[in-house]
Amino acid sequence: xxxxxxxxxxxxxxxxxxxxxxxxxxxxxxxxxxxxxxxxxxxxxxxxxxxxxxxxxxxxxxxxxxxxxxxxxxxxxxxxxxxxxxxxxxxxxxxxxxxxxxxxxxxxxxxxxxxxxxxxxxxxxxxxxxxxxxxxxxxxxxxxxxxxxxxxxxxxxxxxxxxxxxxxxxxxxxxxxxxxxxxxxxxxxxxxxxxxxxxxxxxxxxxxxxxxxxxxxxxxxxxxxxxxxxxxxxxxxxxxxxxxxxxx
Amino acid sequence: xxxxxxxxxxxxxxxxxxxxxxxxxxxxxxxxxxxxxxxxxxxxxxxxxxxxxxxxxxxxxxxxxxxxxxxxxxxxxxxxxxxxxxxxxxxxxxxxxxxxxxxxxxxxxxxxxxxxxxxxxxxxxxxxxxxxxxxxxxxxxxxxxxxxxxxxxxxxxxxxxxxxxxxxxxxxxxxxxxxxxxxxxxxxxxxxxxxxxxxxxxxxxxxxxxxxxxxxxxxxxxxxxxxxxxxxxxxxxxxxxxxxxxxxxxxxxxxxxxxxxxxxxxxxxxxxxxxxxxxxxxxxxxxxxxxxxxxxxxxxxxxxxxxxxxxxxxxxxxxxxxxxxxxxxxxxxxxxxxxxxxxxxxxxxxxxxxxxxxxxxxxxxxxxxxxxxxxxxxxxxxxxxxxxxxxxxxxxxxxxxxxxxxxxxxxxxxxxxxxxxxxxxxxxxxxxxxxxxxxxxxxxxxxxxxxxxxxxxxxxxx
Numbered sequence: 001x002x003x004x005x006x007x008x009x010x011x012x013x014x015x016x017x018x019x020x021x022x023x024x025x026x027x028x029x030x031x032x033x034x035x036x037x038x039x040x041x042x043x044x045x046x047x048x049x050x051x052x053x054x055x056x057x058x059x060x061x062x063x064x065x066x067x068x069x070x071x072x073x074x075x076x077x078x079x080x081x082x083x084x085x086x087x088x089x090x091x092x093x094x095x096x097x098x099x100x101x102x103x104x105x106x107x108x109x110x111x112x113x114x115x116x117x118x119x120x121x122x123x124x125x126x127x128x129x130x131x132x133x134x135x136x137x138x139x140x141x142x143x144x145x146x147x148x149x150x151x152x153x154x155x156x157x158x159x160x161x162x163x164x165x166x167x168x169x170x171x172x173x174x175x176x177x178x179x180x181x182x183x184x185x186x187x188x189x190x191x192x193x194x195x196x197x198x199x200x201x202x203x204x205x206x207x208x209x210x211x212x213x214x215x216x217x218x219x220x221x222x223x224x225x226x227x228x229x230x231x232x233x234x235x236x237x238x239x240x241x242x243x244x245x246x247x248x
Numbered sequence: 249x250x251x252x253x254x255x256x257x258x259x260x261x262x263x264x265x266x267x268x269x270x271x272x273x274x275x276x277x278x279x280x281x282x283x284x285x286x287x288x289x290x291x292x293x294x295x296x297x298x299x300x301x302x303x304x305x306x307x308x309x310x311x312x313x314x315x316x317x318x319x320x321x322x323x324x325x326x327x328x329x330x331x332x333x334x335x336x337x338x339x340x341x342x343x344x345x346x347x348x349x350x351x352x353x354x355x356x357x358x359x360x361x362x363x364x365x366x367x368x369x370x371x372x373x374x375x376x377x378x379x380x381x382x383x384x385x386x387x388x389x390x391x392x393x394x395x396x397x398x399x400x401x402x403x404x405x406x407x408x409x410x411x412x413x414x415x416x417x418x419x420x421x422x423x424x425x426x427x428x429x430x431x432x433x434x435x436x437x438x439x440x441x442x443x444x445x446x447x448x449x450x451x452x453x454x455x456x457x458x459x460x461x462x463x464x465x466x467x468x469x470x471x472x473x474x475x476x477x478x479x480x481x482x483x484x485x486x487x488x489x490x491x492x493x494x495x496x497x498x499x500x501x502x503x504x505x506x507x508x509x510x511x512x513x514x515x516x517x518x519x520x521x522x523x524x525x526x527x528x529x530x531x532x533x534x535x536x537x538x539x540x541x542x543x544x545x546x547x548x549x550x551x552x553x554x555x556x557x558x559x560x561x562x563x564x565x566x567x568x569x570x571x572x573x574x575x576x577x578x579x580x581x582x583x584x585x586x587x588x589x590x591x592x593x594x595x596x597x598x599x600x601x602x603x604x605x606x607x608x609x610x611x612x613x614x615x616x617x618x619x620x621x622x623x624x625x626x627x628x629x630x631x632x633x634x635x636x637x638x639x640x641x642x643x644x645x646x647x648x649x650x651x652x653x654x655x656x657x658x659x660x661x662x663x664x665x666x667x668x669x670x671x672x673x674x675x676x677x678x679x680x681x682x683x684x685x686x687x688x689x690x691x692x693x694x695x696x697x698x699x700x701x702x703x704x705x706x707x708x709x710x
Contacts, residue, residue, distance in 0.1 A: 048658050051650065061564040076660035092673025101669065102659040109660070141673075142655075158659060 001026050001046075001063060001197050002166055008047045008057035008076060016042040018222035021059070025167070031208055031233060032201045034219035040201045043219070048082040049075050062166070077109040078192050081164035083155040085171040090142040093140040095154075099124060101230075103161055117153040127160050131187045149180030156187035162182040167191065168199045173207040185210030205237040271327045276306060277410045277480075278449050280396070282333035287419050291392030298401035299417035306652035308408030315407065320625040321535055321564045323409070325534025331449035331479040332356035332615040333418055334365025338442035356381065357436040363418035363450025363480070373411055378429030378462070384420035394422070395453075398485060400664050406445040413451050413481035413638045420453030425462035425492070434465040434497075434684065439480075440472060447477035448503070454484045458492035463494040465684055470531075472502035484512035490518040490544065490673055498688050499694060504559060509535045511654040518544030518573075525682050526562050528555040535593075536565040541602070542569065542576045551576040554675045554691070556698045557590030557622070564593035565613075571604035571634075578608070583678040584615040585671050586622035587702065594626040594643065602633040611641040616648060616674055618667075634683045671699060 002024040009017040016039045017063055024030050034040050046053045047060065049072035060067040090098070103123070104114040110159065115123060121138075126133045133153050143151055152172055159167055167187065188198065188211050200211055208216070210238060216232040217224045220241070228230065262336035288294040310327055311318040314473035337362060358381065365383035367415050387394050399414055406414075421437055441448055458464060464497055469479070488494050500508060508531045516522050526536045540549055555563040567580045584592040594613035615624040626643035648670055675695055682688040 050654055050658075071663070072654060072657040073662050073666075076658055082574070082658050084655065084658075088649075088651045090649075090652045090670070090673065092676045093669050098659070100667070101661050102656075104287065104666075105660040105662065116422050162659065169667065 002199075003061045003201065004058070005060075005101075006058035007055065009042060010054045010056055010223060011042060013076045014103065015056070016222055020100075020219070020223055022217065022224060024086060024197050024199065026197060027192075028215065029192070029198045029200060029211065029213045031213035031216045032199060032219050033203070033205070033216060033236060036203070039222045040203070040221045041170060041221055042081055044085075044168050044199075044201055047168060048072060048080060061221060068215050074104070076162070076164075077106055081159050081162055081167045083152075083159060083167065083169045083172050085174060087151040087155055088142050089146075093228065095140055095142055096124065099138070099158065099161060102158070106162055108204065115167055124138075124161065127168035128157060130190075131157050132183060140193070145174075148175040149177070149183070152167045152176060152180065152184050153187065156184055160191060163197060166197050168201065169211075170201050171203060172200075173202055173204060173206070181207065182210060185201050205233045208233045252393065256380040269408075270516045271308065271310040271312075271323075272306045272308075272408065272412075274327070274330045274479060275416070275449070276302065278331055278333055279412075279416055280497045285333070285335065286543040288388035288392055288540040288612075294388065294395060296373045297396060298415045299563050301399050301411045304403055304406075305360075305408045305412040305415060308411065310409055311407045317407065317566070317595070319668065320595070320627075321533070321562065323533075323693050325533060326479060329447045329479060329507070330479055331447040331448045331477070332444075334362040334364070334442060334444065336366065336442075337360070337416075346437070350466075351556070354602070356431070356433065356437065358383065358421050358440045359440065360450075360452055361440050362442055363439070363452040364417045365421075367388060372695070376429065376431060376538045377474070378426030379431050380422075380424045381435060381463075383421050384422055384455070387422045398483075398674075402565065402670070409481070409509060410483070413483050413509070415452040416481065417453045418449075418451045420455065423454075423456045423464060423466065424461065425458045425464055425595060427459040427489070429459065431465070434467045434687070434709075437466060437468045437471045439468065441478050441502070441506075443473060443476050448473070449479045449481075451481040454482070454486075456484075456486045456494060458486075458494050459490045460489040461491040462489070463493045465687075467495070467687060468496075468498040469568045470498070470500040470502065470506050470508065473505060474503045475505065476503070477505040478507065479481075479561055480506060480508040480510075482508075484510070484514075485589045486512065486514040486522075488514070488516045488522055491520060492517070492528065493521045495684060497524070497682070497684065497691075498526040498536070499691065500528045500534055501527070501694070504532035504561060506531040509533075510537065514540040516540065516542055516544065516547050516549060518550075519546045520544065523550040524586065525687075525691075526553040526555075526565070527694060529551070529694055531561065531563075533562045535565040535566060539568040540570065540578070542571045542573055542578070545573045545575045547573070547576045548643075549576070550681055551578070551580040553582045553677050555582075555584040555592060556702075557586045557592060557697060558588050558702050560589045560591075562591045562593070565592075566595040567611075568597045568599070569609065570589070570599040570601070571609065572601045572609045574605045574607070576609075578606060578610070579681070580611040581678045581695065582608070582613045583675050583682055584624070585618065585675065586615060586624060587618040589619070589621045589623075592621070592624045594624075594628070595628040596627070596641070597631065598639060598641065600632040600637050600639065600642045605634050607634060607637040607639065609637070609639040613643040614674075615645045616671065617645060618648060624699075644684055650669045664707070668696070668699045668703070672696065
């Protein structure tokens with residue numbers, strides 16, 4: 001599904017990813033763990049196509065297509081969803097307007113008929129209920145005045161509505177208390193499917209107690225320095241990054 | 249034929265040795281040619297007043313960028329045009345029905361072509377008691393003095409172009425409301441332009457005299473011209489009696505050939521409520537100038553506007569709110585979106601006289617520049633002589649929020665659509681001040697349609 005080969009990327013002329021290689025198969029959950037500054041967020045932004053991240057080498061293919069050739073919105077419609085570490089507040093744009101525009105952009109891309117406002121609101125409410133999100137959230141401007149937990153839940157709600165084939169969770173656990181973490185993880189687990197993969201980017205192991213990965217990779221200095229099963233996360237919890245990164 | 253105030257082709261110079269400024273020539277000539285066809289032409293006193301106003305223009309010429317009030321707006325383009333006043337008798341454009349489609353069954357609409365009233369295209373329906381709406385030409389037939397106060401004003405108070413606009417008044421609408429009279433559905437004023445080889449010159453006037461506790465909403469729609477040049481010099485005189493409520497909305501659209509300099513003078517008395525909002529989506533050079541004199545205590549004045557500029561269009565908003573009485577609230581919110589090489593100007597001035605205690609005056613100008621070549625000049629000013637006041641002003645100019653843009657695109661929304669959403673949100677904060685729901689909706693649609701047309705043109709050009 002996702003093939004990253006020897007990926008090099010720079011931000012402001014500084015090389016952050018230095019030959020990252022990773023293969024994610026359909027339905028797999030991969031955790032990317034790494035210390036601060038290892039390139040975790042850069043990886044998520046490079047995959048989602050954010051401006052200012054220049055790919056200087058290597059390749060990324062997604063379901064056979066060259067991902068780096070696509071605009072951010074094309075990547076999204078092709079099935080990549082980035083759950084933001086810091087969801088952006090947008091004054092004056094209602095959640096409903098935003099989500100309806102997004103959902104219909106995806107439907108158009110799939111050749112499906114667009115949802116009219118009534119059908120959309122029905123759909124959105126059902127999704128919100130399923131994830132335990134209050135539907136008054138849909139009436140508010142995007143992320144405006146949302147608590148940290150609400151913002152992250154809102155990301156998962158959007159993921160549920162857009163039905164991606166690859167969900168990238170960028171430090172979704174940051175700033176969440178244990179209850180919110182549980183709600184968010186439950187939401188993600190509910191979305192797990194045989195044809196949907198996840199890239200869970202995190203600093204801490206605790207998220208992986210809730211979203212159990214199939215594979216764990218340690219990212220350091222812009223490269224994957226170790227890969228293994230979920231036991232690798234536990235090892236990391238005991239020994240810390242220092243031991244693992246230096247050993248590599 | 250009565251004497252024209254100044255010689256146009258040399259020869260018979262007048263004894264008072266008027267200095268004719270070069271930039272005045274084209275408008276003087278247009279006046280000379282059309283003078284005897286203007287409303288009230290058969291009243292010598294009125295025509296003498298017009299002549300005097302034109303003479304003042306001849307002396308002053310067009311304002312230049314050396315004049316403080318015109319520092320950011322260059323009228324050089326106007327000086328190059330040789331416009332003509334028409335009889336306004338051309339057949340209306342085929343899409344007139346579309347223009348009026350905004351209206352419903354309770355329609356009161358006056359239609360002007362090239363600034364001349366067209367009875368055949370207008371329908372005023374039945375107006376409630378105490379409300380009269382008449383074309384200026386008809387009013388002048390009965391009362392030649394109707395424009396006297398306007399044309400005999402203080403010479404120093406106006407610049408040359410405004411004197412020309414008054415001397416040239418091609419027709420207009422006169423709205424009178426008796427005490428407590430109320431016009432429920434908005435009065436629509438539709439200004440159309442004919443397509444001609446020579447630029448059209450139109451200078452319609454709007455007079456609103458709102459009696460005590462009366463209520464009226466006026467919506468001006470300036471449609472065009474889509475192609476060709478036009479010099480449009482509207483003037484307004486608006487007076488609100490005690491407790492009156494007046495809302496005045498304006499939408500300017502049309503091609504880049506339109507040069508539109510509008511002047512409004514508003515006097516508000518005790519406990520009045522005055523709201524005005526201008527949406528500018530077209531015109532090559534536009535200046536909306538509004539001066540509000542707060543003469544009575546306890547007023548609530550809202551001035552607002554949204555201007556959307558692309559190409560090399562220029563949109564200037566100039567306001568002067570003068571608080572002369574206590575306990576007045578004035579609020580100004582203007583927002584602009586400028587793309588390509590468009591140029592925006594905001595000059596806002598709030599004056600608070602010594603007796604205007606407890607004045608609450610706010611003024612805000614925000615512009616979004618979508619291109620590195622777009623430009624914005626903002627000059628908010630406060631002049632306060634009272635000591636117990638709450639006044640603020642602010643001006644910001646910025647780029648679109650790139651984090652927000654990426655967030656929307658990362659959800660599969662096309663860049664142009666995402667920008668459109670952000671722009672709509674940005675101007676929405678100014679639009680929120682429009683209290684008439686129908687107008688708010690129509691203006692939001694017009695703004696969306698501007699963005700749609702603009703981005704399509706950009707895509708086609710790319």
